[in-house]
Amino acid sequence: MVRAKIFKIGSRISSSSSQASLNKCAEMIKKGKTVVFPTETVYGLGANAFDENAIKRIYSAKGRPSDNPLIVHISDMNMLNEIVVSVNPYAKKLMKKFWPGPLTIIFRKNNIIPDIVTGKLSTVAVRMPSHPVARALIQKSGVPIAAPSANISGKPSTTTFKHVYEDLKNRVNAIIDGGDAEIGLESTVINVASKKPVLLRPGAITLEQLQQTLSKKIIVANPNAKKPISPGMKYRHYAPESPFILFYSKDPHIMCMKLKAKAEELVHKGKKIAVLGSKETMKETGCEKICDFYSTGVRGDLTTLAANIFRLLRDIDNKKYDYILMGSCSEKGIGLAIMNRLKKAASQII
Numbered sequence: 354m355v356r357a358k359i360f361k362i363g364s365r366i367s368s369s370s371s372q373a374s375l376n377k378c379a380e381m382i383k384k385g386k387t388v389v390f391p392t393e394t395v396y397g398l399g400a401n402a403f404d405e406n407a408i409k410r411i412y413s414a415k416g417r418p419s420d421n422p423l424i425v426h427i428s429d430m431n432m433l434n435e436i437v438v439s440v441n442p443y444a445k446k447l448m449k450k451f452w453p454g455p456l457t458i459i460f461r462k463n464n465i466i467p468d469i470v471t472g473k474l475s476t477v478a479v480r481m482p483s484h485p486v487a488r489a490l491i492q493k494s495g496v497p498i499a500a501p502s503a504n505i506s507g508k509p510s511t512t513t514f515k516h517v518y519e520d521l522k523n524r525v526n527a528i529i530d531g532g533d534a535e536i537g538l539e540s541t542v543i544n545v546a547s548k549k550p551v552l553l554r555p556g557a558i559t560l561e562q563l564q565q566t567l568s569k570k571i572i573v574a575n576p577n578a579k580k581p582i583s584p585g586m587k588y589r590h591y592a593p594e595s596p597f598i599l600f601y602s603k604d605p606h607i608m609c610m611k612l613k614a615k616a617e618e619l620v621h622k623g624k625k626i627a628v629l630g631s632k633e634t635m636k637e638t639g640c641e642k643i644c645d646f647y648s649t650g651v652r653g654d655l656t657t658l659a660a661n662i663f664r665l666l667r668d669i670d671n672k673k674y675d676y677i678l679m680g681s682c683s684e685k686g687i688g689l690a691i692m693n694r695l696k697k698a699a700s701q702i703i
């Protein structure tokens with residue numbers, strides 16, 4: 354068991370205390386240690402992407418299956434050229450438009466990246482984050498940093514220091530507290546190395562934005578496919594410990610009716626339940642009168658919902674409910690990413 358050193362770094366990373374903390378963390382990365390750091394999407398559990406033993410520590414800290422490959426984070430284009438075989442015109446367009454930022458692109462990998470990083474795949478997932486702390490840490494380390502989301506495997510990703518600490522305080526060498534993540538959902542993952550571009554995981558860079566940039570139809574991978582095309586797709590993810598029931602309908606009124614009926618049934622049976630929903634859902638279902646209701650804000654404000662969903666699921670889960678109930682949201686824009694995570698987190702969809 355290790356005990357994580359904690360470093361707090363505010364938004365002013367140029368201050369001397371922030372620089373000193375970043376230097377210490379970069380030294381740790383160079384020495385093969387694990388460092389949790391903030392990014393604009395979710396917290397990442399990082400280690401030197403060139404160091405096999407360091408990467409093993411990531412998998413064991415998370416309890417992650419070793420065939421689920423990691424994203425390699427870079428701070429400049431020289432690092433990209435060092436780790437990939439080639440960069441095609443589609444990838445170039447996407448990088449120009451969306452890097453640094455919440456977009457991960459799949460490339461054919463160079464031998465310099467150990468097989469353990471990619472679960473023996475011949476491709477590697479690469480992202481240049483925009484968060485200043487993440488960028489500075491990579492830059493100061495001088496190596497690309499492999500980093501999955503900083504959570505115990507299967508649980509929701511972490512978007513706050515408190516939740517990182519809960520999961521990983523005794524499992525990593527250092528944690529950088531950089532406050533709350535801005536986006537709240539993991540990066541969009543796209544493969545443009547295959548003949549047709551495939552969206553492997555929706556995120557803050559939306560399908561609509563990708564389609565517009567590439568002027569090409571993009572295939573959306575089915576997250577529930579029997580034979581998944583991305584290794585990460587086959588595992589249940591983002592799941593709270595309490596049974597989580599998702600109510601799905603394109604029509605919010607129908608969704609509310611289903612949710613209301615189930616909530617009443619469970620309360621009648623004496624179950625302790627939590628309902629998560631918009632202010633409109635609260636009004637329409639009246640659930641706040643019969644159980645604990647957690648508001649996700651105004652219906653349709655998907656950016657706010659994305660920023661808060663993992664935090665809420667974790668906080669609610671800590672209160673040990675018999676059931677957690679939530680309604681679907683629109684699948685437009687970042688809504689596609691929210692629904693992708695909710696469907697994977699759900700133990701039942703009604």
Ligand code: TXA
Pocket residue numbers: 392394395396397398421422423424457459471474476477478480500501502503538539540541542553554582583584585586
């Ligand atoms: O926003 C994010 O992407 C965060 C932050 C820390 O950058 N990271 C993250 O990593 O979400 P992780 O490991 O939780 O998710 C990586 C996803 C998985 O679904 C994995 O299967 C997929 O990317 N992936 C990684 N390498 C791949 C590859 N070579 N081919 C296809 N999918 C890959």
Ligand code: MG
Pocket residue numbers: 501502510
């Ligand atoms: Mg993850």
